[in-house]
Amino acid sequence: MRQTKLLKNVRLGIKTLLLHKLRSFLTMLGVLFGVGSVVAMLAVGEGASKEALEQIRKLGSTNIIITSTKPAAEESGGTRTPFSVVMYGLLYDDERRARETFDAIVRTVPVKIVRKAGRLGERTLELRLMGTTPEWFDLVQRKLIAGRVLTDRDGQRRAGAVVLTEYGARRLLATERTIGQSLRIGGTYYEVVGIVQSESGMSGSIQTPDQEIDAYIPIDVARERSGDYVTQVSAGSMLRESVELHQLIVQVNTIENVEPVSAGLERMLKSFHPKGDYRVSVPLALLRQAEATKRTFNIVLGSIAGISLLVGGIGIMNIMLASVTERTREIGIRRAIGAKRRQIIGQFLIETVVLSTTGGLIGVTIGVLIPWLITRLAGMPTVVTGYSLVLALGVSMSVGIVFGLYPARHAANLDPIEALRHE
Secondary structure (H helix, E strand, C coil): CHHHHHHHHHHHHHHHHHCCHHHHHHHHHHHHHHHHHHHHHHHHHHHHHHHHHHHHHHCCCCEEEEEECCCHHHHHCCCCCCEEEEECCECHHHHHHHHHHCCCEEEEEEEEEEEEEEEECCEEEEEEEEEECCCHHHHCCCCEEEECCCCHHHHHCCCCEEEEEHHHHHHHHCCCCCCCCEEEECCEEEEEEEEECCCCCEECCEECCCCCCEEEEEHHHHHHHHCCEEEEEECCEEEEEECCECEEEEEECCHHHHHHHHHHHHHHHHHHCCCCCEEEECHHHHHHHHHHHHHHHHHHHHHHHHHHHHHHHHHHHHHHHHHHHHCHHHHHHHHHCCCCHHHHHHHHHHHHHHHHHHHHHHHHHHHHHHHHHHHHHHCCCCCCCHHHHHHHHHHHHHHHHHHHHHHHHHHHCCCHHHHHHCC
16 A cells, blocks of 8 residues: 555656656756766776786785895995995895794795896897796786796706796797797797786885796796896996895785784894895785775765765755745645645655656766776776665765755645645
C-alpha cells in the first residue's frame, strides 16, 4: 500500500515538473555540472597518482634500498692532485654485516654498476652494466618480455650472459635476432639471454633501481671483468674512483619489521661510513606518504567540485520557493480537503529529489565521459572509481533533500484559509 502511494506521489511529482520543462531543466543543471565535475576531477586525481603509486609498489613494500652516494667534498673536487684516488660507497662487508646482524632480513641483493658502450655492428648505445644476482628480478618486479633472467649457473660458470631492457634491445638488436645474439660491451662479448621491461625514473624521493639503458650480468662476472676501480681522464689530471657496491637491496620478512630494520641499518652504516656516503630509501614509507597525499588531493578536488553542488542546491531551493508561491492556492485546496502537513512536505520533497537525482544521473554520465575524452585526446591516465560515482550520486540526492526541506516545510505551514484567498 505504502509503495503504491509512494509511486503515485513520484509520478505526480514528475508530472508537475514536466509542466515547466525548461525551468526544471535549468534547475537541475547546477546539480548536473556539480556531479559531473566531482566524478571527473576525482578520476583525474586518481589517474595522476595511480602510476606513481604502482611504481613504488613494484619496488617492494618489504624492501629497503641502500645507494652509494659521493660525499659533497668529493663531488666538488676537494683538494685533488693530477692523480687522485677517491674511495666511497657501500662495501662487500656491509652486505655481510647486514645479513649477520638482522634476523628479520630474508635476503640481500648487491648491485655493481659500470658504464660501458654496447656495440652490435654499426649500432652503439651507452649502457649501464648492472652486475647483480638472480634475486634482483624477484625483489624488483619487472615484466619478462623474451628469453629468461639470470640464473645461479650463469654466475657459477662465469658465463658472459646478459639481460637487456626492451629499450636497449630495440636500439641495439633492431632487425637482428634477439635471444642468443652476441653483443660486445666494452671489450668483452656477452650472449643476450633475455629481455625485460624497464620502468626507470623517480618515485617521489626514491630513485628506482633500474634505467632504460641497463644491461644485467652476474655480479661475479662484473667483479672479474671490471674490478672496483673506474678511471676518469681529463685535461691534465686522472681520477680513479673505487666503489665496491653501488646499490644494496634488502628484503625484510614482514612489513612491520621494515622501518625498525631500516633504522638499524642506518645506525650500522653510520658507524662504518663516517663520511655519510650512502642513502637509505624505504619504499614503504614513501608509499604511505604518497597514499596520504593522494587522499588529501582527492578531498581538495572533491571539495572544489562540491561547491558546484552547493550552488545547484541553492538553485533548487530558490525555484521550489517560487513554486510554493505559484501553487499557494493549490496547497490551500489540498489542506482544506484533508491533506496533512507531512503529505505536503512529502510531495515537495519528492519533486526536489526527482530533480536532483535526475541531474545526478546525467551528471554521472558526463563525469564518466569527460575522463574518457581526456585519456583519448591528451593521453593522461584517468581512473573512474566506483566510490566516486556512489559519492557523487549520494551527495546529489542529499542536496535535493536538504535544500528542498525548507520550501516543503514552508508550503506545509501555510494557513489553509489564507492560501485559498491567494490569487
